[in-house]
Amino acid sequence: MATLDLFTVTNKYSGFEFKSTDTVILIDIFRASSTIVTAFGNGVKEIIPCVEIEQVLNIKNKNSEILAACERNGEKIVGFDLDNSPVSFDNCLLKNKTIAISTTNCTKAIEIAKETKEIIFAAFLNIDAIIKYLIDNLMKIKRCVILCAGNNTEESEEDNLFATELIFNLNNKISLNLDERSKSLLSEREDLEKTLYKLTNSKHAKRLISIEKRKDIDFSLIFNKFDCVPIYANRSIKIK
16 A cells, blocks of 8 residues: 655744645635635635735736635735635635635745645545545655644644644554654544634634634534535636
8 A cells, every 4th residue: 555655834934845746735724724615615616815915906806706805813804805704605605706815824825835736725624525535646646745824923723633633534544654743743632522622712713702703613613514625726726
């Protein structure tokens, strides 16, 4: 059986050196990767990630049919169509729409890893679909890197937990060659139900709760609501 070389990066500013052949699994549980998975679960056609708000505005100005989504520090930017909320993206009216989006952390993480082979967006909402994709494409993957977006320059507990669960589940199905960070996360794994409960008291969760985003937290901790694998390639995100 083939072995998957797996690395874990727990913050986008770690200085990790990506390779052009890498398959990257991008995690931003609270909230962008959960939002992106939800969007495609509801039939969105394409998402165009932008680092800067001005880029979203330029895209919107060129094509008014494109929806604009912008968030900074958890808050929707006034005047835009959408924010960065999985709850608001859980909407069948978004079917076949194209969305340009800029977020505080996730779109910066995409920029850092954009020269890789592919960036896959993962969340608890689609964890089984991610596992299946990796197993089905095992022979084509040179190296897999789990990239946690984190919260600004800090690690996020929720991203690290998802990385741990992904490693744990993969380790039960295929042969893995883990880096030291991945081994450490796996060795520190606790009871999942207990850990999920603790996440609601994490620093990032408390910040979202303070701005009335508790529904986003609860939604982002649902397992396997959607069976889709959004992938970034050629400057936009689509379902492969």
